[in-house]
Amino acid sequence: GEDVEQSLFLSVREGDSSVINCTYTDSSSTYLYWYKQEPGAGLQLLTYIFSNMDMKQDQRLTVLLNKKDKHLSLRIADTQTGDSAIYFCAEYLGDDKIIFGKGTRLHILP
Amino acid sequence: DAGVTQSPTHLIKTRGQQVTLRCSPKSGHDTVSWYQQALGQGPQFIFQYYEEEERQRGNFPDRFSGHQFPNYSSELNVNALLLGDSALYLCASRGDSRPYNEQFFGPGTRLTVL
Numbered sequence: 001g002e003d004v005e006q007s008l009f010l011s012v013r014e015g016d017s018s019v020i021n022c023t024y025t026d027s028s029s030t031y032l033y034w035y036k037q038e039p040g041a042g043l044q045l046l047t048y049i050f051s052n053m054d055m056k057q058d059q060r061l062t063v064l065l066n067k068k069d070k071h072l073s074l075r076i077a078d079t080q081t082g083d084s085a086i087y088f089c090a091e092y093l094g095d096d097k098i099i100f101g102k103g104t105r106l107h108i109l110p
Numbered sequence: 111d112a113g114v115t116q117s118p119t120h121l122i123k124t125r126g127q128q129v130t131l132r133c134s135p136k137s138g139h140d141t142v143s144w145y146q147q148a149l150g151q152g153p154q155f156i157f158q159y160y161e162e163e164e165r166q167r168g169n170f171p172d173r174f175s176g177h178q179f180p181n182y183s184s185e186l187n188v189n190a191l192l193l194g195d196s197a198l199y200l201c202a203s204r205g206d207s208r209p210y211n212e213q214f215f216g217p218g219t220r221l222t223v224l
Contacts (some may be wrong), residue, residue: 042216042217045213096158103152
């Protein structure tokens with residue numbers, strides 16, 4: 001079945017790198033996404049990667065995709081207090097159907 | 111340019127009641143999707159509207175229904191509310207301009223069923 005798994009909590013010191021991991025089950029997904037959700041706000045698309053790519057870099061964000069292992073990661077360099085949020089991994093299965101993980105809450109330590 | 115807006119922000123209902131949530135899509139967007147996000151969970155797709163018709167539907171009972179108006183705004187209706195319907199209801203809209211199917215989400219309506 002379709003499922004997206006990610007760890008629920010990550011604690012990182014300010015200035016360090018954060019790495020959030022995700023595994024998915026459907027190999028037919030065309031895009032994979034990382035969304036950010038801050039308290040009281042909707043989901044914001046942070047970045048995406050096509051399923052035929054291995055890596056995508058966008059400023060402080062690096063997305064790595066291992067299609068063989070169905071593993072996706074998001075690295076945030078130089079983590080700041082403003083990065084504190086819940087991060088959702090999601091896969092696009094076509095026909096506007098998106099499957100989200102349960103989200104990883106990123107906590108920033110001073 | 112206003113993004114996706116939703117109303118109301120919060121709502122409290124009792125079991126058995128009916129509720130209507132509203133969504134205005136981002137300017138230029140014609141497709142609206144609704145998601146349910148229970149506490150500690152990721153959003154789950156309820157259904158999608160395009161050209162005033164339901165185009166896709168997730169695994170939700172018929173108690174969940176919707177509507178899209180000619181101006182592309184949308185409503186989500188839930189009948190015979192259950193305690194388990196308590197959640198954040200998110201509306202998302204998209205147009206056709208981006209190839210990776212980016213959807214823009216509203217801030218959500220927090221529904222509490224007592």
